[in-house]
Amino acid sequence: MGAQQKTLVILIAAALFTTQSCSPFGRSYRYRMTIEVETLEGLRTGAAVREITYQEALKLADSSGAHVTQQGEAVAVDLPGGRTMFALLESDPYITMQTAFGADSRAILDSAQADMRLAVVKPYPPTIGTDPRAPSNYYHGYPQLVTFEDIKNPSTVKMVDPGHLEKTFGRGVKLRRITVRMTKEAITQEIVKRLPWLEDYQIRQVNLNNTPNSSVASNELADRLGTGYFQILN
Incomplete structure (x- = not known):
């Protein structure tokens, strides 16, 4: 592993927590x-605190599958100089699961939830990604990290390596x-206090460049990111 490469460590420890949905599946x-970020x-x-709901589908004829939903918000880290870094949710809950747990199966969630000790340590090799939407230094296994040049202006969002x-x-x-x-704590709902534009953009269903979610016009970050990368509440 190169000296300049960083390792994302996922420590999965479980506190006893089970929330059953309305469905037995x-x-x-x-x-x-x-x-955690080191600074001078x-x-x-x-x-x-986030939540993943994993619902197995009933087998009908030869088909089967699962439906996954998510709730929660981006992680915000206040840094020197008045800057804030955000670790985003993903629009696809399966990718959110992969980022958090290293896999997107119910088995990995059950394993994390059943283990009462700090038992699973998974280092993620920071291999360079090939996603054309991401910068050339995008690392697999990390959540997307972003910041704002001006936190009051969402169009100033920029990717963080x-x-x-x-x-x-x-x-x-x-x-x-x-x-x-794993935790029994309530889902956090603090990010609206940091992003004064968030609730308005959620109501109007626009991306960070203030255009409708359905009209992505370019590959610019503000065109691609909607409010769901910062908060999803059902």
């Missing part, structure tokens, strides 16, 4: 994602680790 899994002013952390936070936030700033732990 569904179950909800609540977890806390914590981001000391360690900075941020966390958010998880392997080189110092390029965006200055000398000495680097990602320490990202951890995931």
Whole structure:
């Protein structure tokens, strides 16, 4: 592994928690994602509690499958200089599961929930991704990290390289680790206090460039990101 490559560590520890949905085939899994960032002013952390609901489909004829939904919000980390970094949700809950747990199956969620100890440690090799929508330094296994040049103006959103936070936030700033732990805590709903435009954009269903969600006009980040990357509540 190269010296400049960072390792995303997912620590999956479970507290006893089970929330049954209305269906006997569904179950909800609540977890806390914590981001730790080293700075010259000391360690900075941020966390958010999210929920994945995994509902198995009944087998009809030769078909089977599952329906996955998510609730929660992006993780916000306050950094020196008044800047904030956000670790986003994904529009596809399966990708959110992969980012948090390293897999998108119900089995991995059941395993995390059943284990009462800090038992699973999964380092993610920061291999360079090939997603054409992402920058050339995009790393697999990391959530998307972003910040704003002006947090009051959502169109100023910019991608953050998880392997080189110092390029965006200055000398000495680097990602320490990202951890995931199962929890019984309530889903956090704090991000609206940080993003004054969020509720208005949710109501109007527009992307961060203030255009309708259905009319992505370019490959610019503000065109591609909607409010669901920052908060999803059912």
